[in-house]
Amino acid sequence: MTQILSETYLDYSDILIRPKMGINLNSRKDVNLQRVFKFKHGQTRTGLGVFNANMATVGNFVIAKKLLARGMFATIHKHYSVTEIGDFFESCRQQNVPIDNLFITIGLKNADAEIQKLKELESKYKWSTTRNICIDAPNFYIQKALDVLSRVRHEFPDSVIMAGNIASGDICLKLLDYADIIKCGIGSGSACLTRRQTGCGTPMVSLVLECADIAHSVNGHICADGGIVDVGDICKALCLNSDFVMAGGMFAGTDEAEGDIIEKQFETNEIVNGQRVIQTKYFKSYYGMSSEYANNKFAGGMSDYKTSEGRELLIPYTGSLDKILQDITGGIASCCTYIGATSVKHLSKCATIIQVHNQLNKVFEKYTV
Ligand code: 5GP
Secondary structure, three states: OOOOOOOOOOOHHHEEEOOOOOOOOOOHHHOEOOEEEEOOOOOEEEEEOEEEOOOOOOOOHHHHHHHHHOOEOEEEOOOOOHHHHHHHHHHHHHOOOOOOOEEEEEOOOOHHHHHHHHHHHHHHHOHHHOOEEEEEOOOOOOHHHHHHHHHHHHHOOOOEEEEEEEOOHHHHHHHHOOOOEEEEOOOOOOOEOHHHHHOOOOOHHHHHHHHHHHHHHOOOEEEEEOOOOOHHHHHHHHHOOOOEEEEOHHHHOEOOOOOOOEEEEEEEEEEEOOEEEEEEEEEEEEEOOOEHHHHHHHHOOOOOOOOOOEOEEEEEOOEOHHHHHHHHHHHHHHHHHHHOOOEHHHHHHHOOEEEOOOOOOOOOHHHOO
């Protein structure tokens, strides 16, 4: 019989972190944003657990380099060639940008070729000093995903492997036999249509709590992927015990994201000298990796058995990525001071989460300049 779980599953907009008296932190400058991650399969990395999504639009070299330079983690999308990645390693070396926290994405489709690509990176570019792999599949519940994951672990026993996406706790232990980090989140992404097209998905807050609990019981880690609207949502995910957070849309309107700035004119209601005032607004294109656009661009079109589970959007242009990265580090440090956490590692220990009906005051939002 079909079961209905009647417990309410919560999303980021359903909760807030309640400020409280704790250890007296005088300034957000005193907060330690770096954390040492000791991974299940033996490796250690240090950084602030924030990733850019491994999507074509935001998983590019420019964005990755900026996150790495700020002590964060980064992915690059799966469509780069070995030579392009090799050149990127070299440019990071020349600019003293550490690549220890860089994850190379591979897909499931051509596993042999993908593994070959990783091996070439190793032999040609001494990639073994970093060697972090992100195995990306929109749906990690299929047997093929598990097969590729176990094979990649076998081929690269010393790598840090992040695998996903999943949206329930039951699969975590199985994946952690081979993976170090499980990427959690199905249907939450801002360019995603999975919930509309399939009805499947799990709200992020409940998902993160469930998966973190299971993964941490065997020294695994998780990454909350998708649905980050504001920096506050990154703080919430970290407070809920997610080790890493991945965001796409948050970075997609920046200069550094793929594509040109698109200018559009809009008529306003204002009339000056008998003429309607025209307002100019700027946008950037952002598309899901399962969108028709991405399928046309990278896979020669949509297969006839598939439906598009991603969309193509024009989102507001937001300027330089540096400002957003500054907001992220500033927001997390400030969150720590509100709840008395001296380091990002302690956020989950110090956090009290409250369920709310109304999260934000939006009364003047449309007047923002
Ligand atoms: P965002 O930060 O924009 O809310 O979400 C980014 C995440 O959305 C990605 O890391 C990935 O997990 C997911 N995603 C990217 N493209 C697609 C797509 O075409 N369909 C679906 N269902 N999810 C996508």
